[in-house]
Amino acid sequence: MSIRAGVVGLRMGKNHALALARLADVELVALCDIDRATADALADEIGRTAGRRPDVYTDYDRMLDDAKPDLVTIATPNRFHAAMTIAAAHSGAKAICCEKPIAVDLTEAREMVAVCAERGVRLVVNHQRRLGRDFVWMRDAIASGAIGDVYLIRGTCAGDMLSDGTHLIDSALFVAGDVDWKWTFAAHHRDDYESAATAAAAAAGSDAKSGGGFDKLGGWRFGHPVEDGMFAVVELENGVRVELLTGDLRVPGRPYHDIEVIGTRGSIWRAGDKEEQNLFIRSADGSWKPPARGADADAEPTADKIAASYALLARLLAEDRPDSDHPLGTPFAMRGFELLIGVYESARIGEIVRRPVVQERYPLAVELGLDR
Ligand SMILES: NC(=O)c1ccc[n+]([C@@H]2O[C@H](COP(=O)([O-])OP(=O)(O)OC[C@H]3O[C@@H](n4cnc5c(N)ncnc54)[C@H](O)[C@@H]3O)[C@@H](O)[C@H]2O)c1
Structure with a gap:
């Protein structure tokens, strides 16, 4: 079954969106950025190259509610990582890729890991090297x-x-x-x-x-x-x-x-x-x-490493394995x-x-x- 993916924050997040758009078992359904022009331009590009134009949002919570992605990528500035990860976990996402650093402080990071663990959500942090x-x-x-x-x-x-x-x-x-x-x-x-x-x-x-x-x-x-x-x-x-x-x-x-x-x-x-x-x-x-x-x-290229990370994440979901089996999983992060x-x-x-x-x-x- 194909994994519905959504990406928020589309500067570094563009690399993620392009990587997701080329994976066979992933359907990139939603893009979100507070800058609509950035999101629209990327959605158009992906529509042209991958054949399906993702829906565009400027409000993250709305994206989670409407698009209900199974996989959420968070590539916004660091101070948003914790709240956005926790919201995605509560929204029913099965996997989250959060950009590095995982958070700004240890309280936030530990809460992100705990909420994801409680809900069986695989969380990876994008140290793609x-x-x-x-x-x-x-x-x-x-x-x-x-x-x-x-x-x-x-x-x-x-x-x-x-x-x-x-x-x-x-x-x-x-x-x-x-x-x-x-x-x-x-x-x-x-x-x-x-x-x-x-x-x-x-x-x-x-x-x-x-x-x-x-x-x-x-x-x-x-x-x-x-x-x-x-x-x-x-x-x-x-x-x-x-x-x-x-x-x-x-x-x-x-x-x-x-x-x-x-x-x-x-x-x-x-x-x-x-x-x-x-x-x-x-x-x-x-x-x-x-x-x-x-x-x-x-x-x-960075996009190849990111694509490899998503391919591994998709395999973890398919095989019901924890994020500790992923090289970018939470124990390492x-x-x-x-x-x-x-x-x-x-x-x-x-x-x-x-x-x-x-x-x-x-x-x-x-x-x-x-x-x-
Ligand atoms: N892994 C890597 O190699 C790598 C490289 C660059 C950046 N990053 C990480 O990626 C994240 C983003 O970095 P960047 O350089 O793209 O930052 P940036 O500030 O240049 O761009 C952030 C993007 O997110 C959007 N945005 C900001 N707040 C938002 C919100 N509340 N909702 C929706 N969209 C919002 C902005 O409009 C902008 O398009 C950071 O955490 C950074 O550390 C990782």
């Missing part, structure tokens, strides 16, 4: 001892730790074999936006609290405050160290999502997200070379998200934070006196 052939190759090569014993993983990317560092954390945990983490120590810096740009923009009557892309508007992105730059050190249960540098503290010249894994007999470097050769291995002679591997291990909040909490208190993280709120908002 886990499904990339290059990352799978990297993890398998590391596990097979290609670079000896791994002792250090370094990641660097643009953007803030919550919205972009979440991918680095997820990738580091993935290539390390999804082990738990022990402790983290972090620091960040942030301009005093509250008394400058945001106040001025608010006075001018504009909504300075939502930004798109990497742009911060008055120190806010995706509906929550963000820092300008951050670093974090993490120790994993297996003794591996992870070092993360984001925003304006990222390593100069390195592209988005650059990750290097260093072992006793060599290193593996994934030098960015380009859909081309971006994987290099350094062995005893010190030179970086593309690894000897099949052509099928090159990076593929929650391990990384607890670490992410631990990183912000360490930066807030200036001390090492260990598992379990007791700070339930978004620590940066707490620090700024903005938490509700």
Whole structure:
């Protein structure tokens, strides 16, 4: 039986909609965005290419009520993820794909997971790199001892730790074999936006609290405050160290999502997200070379990884299996998200934070006196 799908938030969500529209066992029935022109343009494009034009909504609750999708994709700014996921679970959806980060704080994330678990809804969080052939190759090569014993993983990317560092954390945990983490120590810096740009923009009557892309508007992105730059050190249960540098503290010249894994007999470097050769291995002679591997291990487009994720999700539904059987399922997402909040909490208190993280709120908002 075909799965009825609906997507809300159609900028990043366009990738999801296009991936869903090409799957044989999925019928993309609804698109929702508060910007009707965006939704209409995408619906027209899908109508032309896939043969069925999805219905367009500008109100999410209305989409859930009218279209009754079995599968709901949430690709709105981060601050909407929790409420929209919980509403979808209550509406009778059987599966939800929520964009990363799962939420803005631990209270929300834990509620999302609990509500979905109670109602038998499979929830996956879109850290799609886990499904990339290059990352799978990297993890398998590391596990097979290609670079000896791994002792250090370094990641660097643009953007803030919550919205972009979440991918680095997820990738580091993935290539390390999804082990738990022990402790983290972090620091960040942030301009005093509250008394400058945001106040001025608010006075001018504009909504300075939502930004798109990497742009911060008055120190806010995706509906929550963000820092300008951050670093974090993490120790994993297996003794591996992870070092993360984001925003304006990222390593100069390195592209988005650059990750290097260093072992006793060599290193593996994934030098960015380009859909081309971006994987290099350094062995005893010190030179970086593309690894000897099949052509099928090159990076593929984001939409292919997202399509692969939906194909797996459809299989879970058909076989009545839990989301823990999906590589983007909640056990993986929650391990990384607890670490992410631990990183912000360490930066807030200036001390090492260990598992379990007791700070339930978004620590940066707490620090700024903005938490509700
Ligand atoms: N997995 C990835 O690689 C990846 C990449 C980019 C963004 N993202 C995530 O996707 C999400 C969206 O990011 P973006 O860059 O598209 O954000 P964006 O702010 O550029 O776009 C958000 C879209 O959602 C719409 N929207 C906002 N509020 C809405 C509401 N209440 N109801 C319906 N539509 C609403 C906006 O009109 C806009 O079209 C974020 O959570 C982000 O972290 C993930």
